[in-house]
Amino acid sequence: MTQTATLEARTQAPTLATLPTPALILDRDRMDRNIARLKGLMDGHGVVLRPHLKTAKSIDAARRFFPDGPGPITVSTLAEAEYFAREGGFTDITYAVGLDPYKAERAARMVADGVDLKITLDTVEQAVSLGEVGATVGACPSAFIEIDCDGHRGGLLPDDPMLIRVARALADCNVPLAGVLTHAGDSYGLNDPEALAQAAEGERAAAVAAAEALRKAGFQCPIVSVGSTPTAHFARNLDGVTEVRAGVFMFFDLVMNGVGVCTTDDIAVSILTTVIGKKPEKGWILVDAGWMAMSRDRGTANQAVDYGYGLVCDVAGNPIPGLIVDQANQEHGILALRKGSGETLPDLAIGTRLRIMPNHACATGAQHEAYEVVANGSPEVIAHWPRMRGW
Amino acid sequence: MTQTATLEARTQAPTLATLPTPALILDRDRMDRNIARLKGLMDGHGVVLRPHLKTAKSIDAARRFFPDGPGPITVSTLAEAEYFAREGGFTDITYAVGLDPYKAERAARMVADGVDLKITLDTVEQAVSLGEVGATVGACPSAFIEIDCDGHRGGLLPDDPMLIRVARALADCNVPLAGVLTHAGDSYGLNDPEALAQAAEGERAAAVAAAEALRKAGFQCPIVSVGSTPTAHFARNLDGVTEVRAGVFMFFDLVMNGVGVCTTDDIAVSILTTVIGKKPEKGWILVDAGWMAMSRDRGTANQAVDYGYGLVCDVAGNPIPGLIVDQANQEHGILALRKGSGETLPDLAIGTRLRIMPNHACATGAQHEAYEVVANGSPEVIAHWPRMRGW
Structure with missing residues (x-):
């Protein structure tokens, strides 16, 4: 079913604005840069x-x-x-x-x-x-x-x-x-x-x-x-x-950012999501990426900065100051400001697209069938890379 | 690949002793009983x-x-x-x-x-x-x-x-x-x-x-x-x-057991796993069910009894006193005695088969392609029920 829907969307040249959400997005340029960096270090060590x-x-x-x-x-x-x-x-x-x-x-x-x-x-x-x-x-x-x-x-x-x-x-x-x-x-x-x-x-x-x-x-x-x-x-x-x-x-991912091996600019995977509700009186924005899309990994919980279930970015991948996935149900993510962030909750209309950087790329990736690949800062999806699973 | 392997195993009439591990096991009798119980309650309410x-x-x-x-x-x-x-x-x-x-x-x-x-x-x-x-x-x-x-x-x-x-x-x-x-x-x-x-x-x-x-x-x-x-x-x-x-x-699952809606005898899903290593000096037994098989859900962490990543049972599904999945890496589970359990770590040979009851059936199920169905207390797998995923 999902595959059918994805194929239908594909004939219309999918973009970050039209992909069904939630979806696993891979920034190929960042991945290539991360590979080149470690490859260079290992070449140096021989x-x-x-x-x-x-x-x-x-x-x-x-x-x-x-x-x-x-x-x-x-x-x-x-x-x-x-x-x-x-x-x-x-x-x-x-x-x-x-x-x-x-x-x-x-x-x-x-x-x-x-x-x-x-x-x-x-x-x-x-x-x-x-x-x-x-x-x-x-x-x-x-x-x-x-x-x-x-x-x-x-x-x-x-x-x-x-x-x-x-x-x-x-x-x-x-x-x-x-x-x-x-x-x-x-x-x-x-x-x-x-x-x-x-x-x-x-x-x-x-x-x-x-x-x-x-x-x-x-x-x-x-x-x-x-x-x-x-x-x-x-x-x-x-x-x-x-x-x-x-x-x-x-x-890379937020845990590796917390360890100090990378910055958030190096994180190549994110979850594309859509705003589906609001609770301004509670400081909440509801999105369609819950733990089924993010995984239950809370790897940053014991780090200096706890990102909840993920760091929220605009659709282009730029972090929105202070905004994290504070709680997760199966298909609902609850966005809120990180405690002590001092930021103001943005006013996001229902239907707004966002991207969420994960705590743990291995765990979040495992929740998805495939990568939707982007490159060159463009919103166009240039490739669909299947993932395997099972034992 | 997994499907091929599963099909090969299937021609040999799989049992809990021969299934590739980790695998998601469903006790059909328990499920039927759980369905009948709530259906009866709702019929009573009309x-x-x-x-x-x-x-x-x-x-x-x-x-x-x-x-x-x-x-x-x-x-x-x-x-x-x-x-x-x-x-x-x-x-x-x-x-x-x-x-x-x-x-x-x-x-x-x-x-x-x-x-x-x-x-x-x-x-x-x-x-x-x-x-x-x-x-x-x-x-x-x-x-x-x-x-x-x-x-x-x-x-x-x-x-x-x-x-x-x-x-x-x-x-x-x-x-x-x-x-x-x-x-x-x-x-x-x-x-x-x-x-x-x-x-x-x-x-x-x-x-x-x-x-x-x-x-x-x-x-x-x-x-x-x-x-x-x-x-x-x-x-x-x-x-x-x-x-x-x-x-x-x-x-049902361990979280629902902690809420008091069921007992562990009602839990119909478990993960079949195999012992792959031992660290007796640390009180550890290593199994091939890590968080990829169990999920990262730690739903019992805030309940009266914290089962780590799951409650360990023998292959027939009987809980082993005090033994839980204390830690989980991607494909490694580390079994240990629950703090304060007062029990003794069992001596389990490499290759021993165990079953693990999950914290959260929704999250653990989502890590698997299919249910291997058992019934009547028999180790024989009587059916293979595919699961769907995606959005």
Whole structure:
């Protein structure tokens, strides 16, 4: 149904004034600039940038990075790996979430189909079950051992004796060791350049220490993979690292603005919305972008500036001083002035179009079927880029 | 990709042990019981129950309520209205979100196609723009005037003189008046039976007062529509009300458990997940259901019991004492004991299957393409019910 409606609108050359709302808008120029910026930083360090496509989930977006494939890319689900491989021709893929025994066969079949798939694990059990599947299928992904650099999630500490035991189990089971992989997830909670540089150094040091421990024990450790959007931008030294992963940097968002990795001028995604009601006595404007369009992510709630469910901009993308999405129901957003903003509520007629910058590009993007792409400051929609979803 | 994988699994008769995870599981027996319970209450009051299908977004689920259509149903987007009308044969539909001028034409075309679509508005501008569109298309939805019963969102107070002006504008523009519609959204914040009964009475009284004001001014007001899941279950008297709307009651969730409308034994939806890692020294178990599978909804955060991102159950659906999804990354859930639970962390092997009850069924459901349906306490998946999305 929605697709039909969208196609009908498309024959009339859609613009920001005519698209059905709510809709996910992507500013291609900003995205290209964000990609070029991080690519330039990584080139300076002499390391490979392996973008994490869990944010974009779009072959068209990935093509701005790799016009002809084949990667390297990172994914967060096997469904993403299959989508980018089969539909996009991407073959150098790291699946950066711990493998469970049920997914091992699906992963092995991708390798049998010619994909250089690398998976992630941190236990002997996972190594053994992957080895068994590899023997049955006749093809096996290589495996990263996940390293814990900041206590954020999973992985082994670099000096954990289990590291060598897992490497040995991989060797015993004929599973190639891809290397070590870590992610400084706690860096999302920082906002000071010095602390961010220290988080980057902690991430680097943990991965390199683990790689050295493996090599000292006689194992090859070809890839030393680190990364998060904040640490990738604040790293001063990446000695010993071979590649960096980052995802949200392509689009940026209000959380990354709060961390200090970008400004709101860098945020490439926004939600186009329409005013559907007013409650001036309460200081409210109602729009048709609720949490179904924005997601329930409240990532700025613990930052210095809390943007509610998003920062409200005019249809051209310029922030309206002080105006945020203060509350969200499923299909209603309630706009109000941020407490202490000292601004005056604008008088917006029903039907006014606005754009809302999201707290978290990964979460907001996931609520939508496709990107409506704009460029060159024009309101014209120049492309419709589908997104994938599922597992 | 996901669909292909799902189809492959399907030829092998999927069960809770073999489904790819994460997956959205629907217990059909619980849903049927929840439907029968509210239907029985409404029959007792002598009012029509018009279920809000923004929660289920599934024709198959709607058919458990109306095996042969045509409704009455409520929807939250025009895409839902089109889906239920064109693909499901539902023709008695209320679109319960304020109409904007851009959507008016699409709504009018549905009426031209034979759907009895009722829309919602609360301003003269909306009435005028709808009337113009109706004249152009040659068909026009009837309009509810939205009433504000608790300051929760939009709508006019019952004694606002604007009520009569909007009704007059509708008449002048040849838009039929469907009636008045209100929603006691603030009832979600309550947890005391007496306060809930008062919220229900406030909702009823506001709608009936508005209907009487319209009738006194000479307008027909055929439908007096109220509803929220909490007030629908706690209403003692519905005199003057003709119909009740509710959505989440079909599935229930942890927020509704906290409000006191259901128990965890009534919750019909859960997320099937697999253990992918462990951090016993931190008291953590890692699973493959992160916020992409659960949503970012933290609706129990302000209730008496905070379930984090969900209540963890064994694969049969029995809650594991004290175990919740304490943190969520995109594709990682971190299970831990709820503070003060006094329980011991279970030792779960990698590959263990679990089910997680969600905070908010509407938000969690929206993260998934389909329901995997179970019944009779069996682990066998007896049906695959697609969900719709978009606007």
